[in-house]
Amino acid sequence: MTTSQEELLPATRRALLHRIAVAQSEGRTPSLVAAVVRDGRAVWHGARSSVDGHGPDEHVQYRIGSITKTFTAVLVLRLRDEGVLDLGDALEKHLPGTGAGEATIAELLAHSGGLAAESPAPWWERTPGSLRPELADVLGKQPLVHPVGRRHHYSNPGYTLLGALVEKLRGAPWEDVLRREVLEPLGLDRTTVQPQAPHAGGWAVHPWADVLLPEPAEDLGRMAPAGQLWSTTGDLARFAVFLTRGDDRVLSARSVREMRAPAAPAEAADVVDGAAYGLGLQIQYRDGRLLVGHSGSLPGFLANLTISVEDDVAAVVLTNCTSGPLTAGVGADLVRIVAEAEPRIPEPWRPLPEADAAVLELAGQWYWGTHAFALRLTPDGGVSLEPLSGFGRRSRFRANDDGTWTGLEGYYAGELLRAVRRPDGTVSHLDLGSFVFTRQPYEEGASVPGGVDPEGWRGIG
Structure with a gap:
């Protein structure tokens, strides 16, 4: 029964x-x-x-x-x-x-x-x-x-x-x-x-x-x-x-x-x-x-x-x-x-019916300075951005008609997220309310405010 x-x-x-x-x-x-x-x-x-x-x-x-x-x-x-x-x-x-x-x-x-x-x-x-x-x-x-x-x-x-x-x-x-x-x-x-x-x-x-x-x-x-x-x-x-x-x-x-x-x-x-x-x-x-x-x-x-x-x-x-x-x-x-x-039984996971290739390209790991974040596609057609570990600023974003997203909660509520592309169409970085997110921490050649030291990462001997 x-x-x-x-x-x-x-x-x-x-x-x-x-x-x-x-x-x-x-x-x-x-x-x-x-x-x-x-x-x-x-x-x-x-x-x-x-x-x-x-x-x-x-x-x-x-x-x-x-x-x-x-x-x-x-x-x-x-x-x-x-x-x-x-x-x-x-x-x-x-x-x-x-x-x-x-x-x-x-x-x-x-x-x-x-x-x-x-x-x-x-x-x-x-x-x-x-x-x-x-x-x-x-x-x-x-x-x-x-x-x-x-x-x-x-x-x-x-x-x-x-x-x-x-x-x-x-x-x-x-x-x-x-x-x-x-x-x-x-x-x-x-x-x-x-x-x-x-x-x-x-x-x-x-x-x-x-x-x-x-x-x-x-x-x-x-x-x-x-x-x-x-x-x-x-x-x-x-x-x-x-x-x-x-x-x-x-x-x-x-x-x-x-x-x-x-x-x-x-x-x-x-x-x-x-x-x-x-x-x-x-x-x-x-x-x-x-x-x-x-x-x-x-x-x-x-x-x-x-x-x-x-x-x-x-x-x-x-x-x-x-x-x-x-x-x-x-x-x-x-x-x-x-x-x-009687905890709520979650809905079964289902794959998205379709995915925009230009958005899917943005999914994955990004860095704000040295802080690691993950961008994910959400079932409602938006995206989410959250720290890979620990506490930090996180938000879901609603898709806009012009290819940008608007933050829905927390520190980024109302803020605009956009992908900045190079002349050849490849993604340079993400801009979130003036914060620059790059694929690597302080990525060489990226538009990081203040620039990146041309000698790159180094040890101290």
């Missing part, structure tokens, strides 16, 4: 159930529901409840708080991809008169625009949005608390501005644009601005007694793009697949990969095992694994979405208490359990 590769092994399923059972019990929460995604589909759902021990299914809504920001970021990236705006544009260019217009759109997405963390009192998460009908009510008299672009400082009002930007450029309310451009194409019909039955109620659990207090579920009004949404583990599992692979109906794989790239470091006090922030996504290195996603909280609810792109595993954790289980830790553990118990 064999097990389908789409199914999890019984021991893995029990380990997942044990983890959420411990989280619900030790976290003292009325209910906790979770899902795991692998290979592009949900493969496990589990829940625990204080009522009967089983808990809600994948169709029950919970409030997801700041995971809403990731949805708002997707809307902004769509505008960028359509050429309506550039991420380097100052907000003032498209949404004038806010008092925070010096910040760029990219800085707002990455929480480095210098804005305050919260709106002026009263606490926006526990009061009606009708108290803040205008942007000025959200931003206050002094929107900026730090120099623009100088540091990462998480800002809820920053995402209110991004929501207002979407409304201005689309000419429609944020929630209508979100439903039309993201929720409907991805089939997220249980992700809504207002709760729809069946949904969980939000609770506060007394820290010193096993008693509960209901939390209000306010309409956040202008602050909605920062934290309004309700969703389910089923919908967020599908959203995790989108954030891993992209969907050309919403955002390309290239654009969601850009969202996952670090755009701002975390504040020093928030760093645990190394953390950063992308464009609407939190990024963390935990136990040697790169995780992306987002957490969320509003009075009565905690939420987390965690993705390991390399393992092709994601986890969703939702619970209905104001404070309790550390959902980010639970999500990371669910990913780890699956990734370690």
